[in-house]
Amino acid sequence: MASFEQEARPAERNQRLWRPRDKVGDLYVLHSGWACTTRSSKDGDRQIIDLLLPGEIIGIQEFTFLQHNTEASMVTRGLIQPFPHENIVDIVAASTPLAIALFAKISRQEALLTERLLVTLHRSARSQVLHFVIETFLRLQKVKNVDLASFEFPVSQRLLGDILGLSPVHINRTLKTLEQDSLLKKYRDHIEVHDPERLFEEADFDDQYLSDEMNGLRTRLANISSP
Incomplete structure (x- = not known):
């Protein structure tokens, strides 16, 4: 590499x-x-x-x-x-582990986009925002130490609306309601979570699609290599 x-x-x-x-x-x-x-x-x-x-x-x-x-x-x-x-192409040809890692990265990205599509189609605006906040926190947690009480979130209301397919007015109204309900508060470049338990409960969040485990692939590779 x-x-x-x-x-x-x-x-x-x-x-x-x-x-x-x-x-x-x-x-x-x-x-x-x-x-x-x-x-x-x-x-x-x-x-x-x-x-x-x-x-x-x-x-x-x-x-x-x-x-x-x-x-x-x-x-x-x-x-x-x-x-x-x-x-x-050179990496794929030169290293099977690196090829598998790239394949896993693409597969996980597909899983993330699929989950976001389902949430967008079937959840309320409030649930969508909460779900995305948790998703972003868990993704950040994979690369550095972050605290759910206050973590980096430099996503403007307009950008958040473009991600979730909601209007800026709808996003603004939803964020104000979440703040009034003492659930979370969004600042310009970070978010403060005031009630983590309610956050996960209302978002009905299942983190399986963010998992890094590769047991399925390992099992298939073991079956191929076994006599």
């Missing part, structure tokens, strides 16, 4: 990494900061496809494409490390 890595470079808030129909070139390892990928409709409506957190790879879902289908940009300032997409 080290032989493929390029020098990390700073990226500014709102900096665009690529546009739709740009040729797929570098993927990026997000060393620090937050980023997102988006799609826009012909009417100009924007939908956030993915919110990327520190340690994640920006663009892994599109590395087999000739052109990007999404737009990628930074949500905050950060540090990104370019990773030429053609090197993915």
Whole structure:
């Protein structure tokens, strides 16, 4: 992996990494900061496809494409490390464990997006916001020490609405209600949770889709290799 890595470079808030129909070139390892990928409709409506957190790879879902289908940009300032997409093929050929790790990453991203779609389609706005807050906290917890009582959340109300498919007015109303109910309070760059038990109870959160376990794959590999 080290032989493929390029020098990390700073990226500014709102900096665009690529546009739709740009040729797929570098993927990026997000060393620090937050980023997102988006799609826009012909009417100009924007939908956030993915919110990327520190340690994640920006663009892994599109590395087999000739052109990007999404737009990628930074949500905050950060540090990104370019990773030429053609090197993915070399990695897959050179290392089975790394190939499995990449496959697992793509599978988990698919599970996350599927869960978010189901929540968006079948939950109230209040439940959607609570579910996303927990999801983001648990994803952050995988890469650094965070405290549920107060943790980094540099997601604007507009961006949150684009992620959940809700209007800014609806998001604002929901957040005000959650604050009045002494459940949580959103600040510009972080969230304070005042009642964790109620948070998880109201969100009806099942974290199985965020699991890092690979027992299913290990079992299948063991069956293949056994005489």
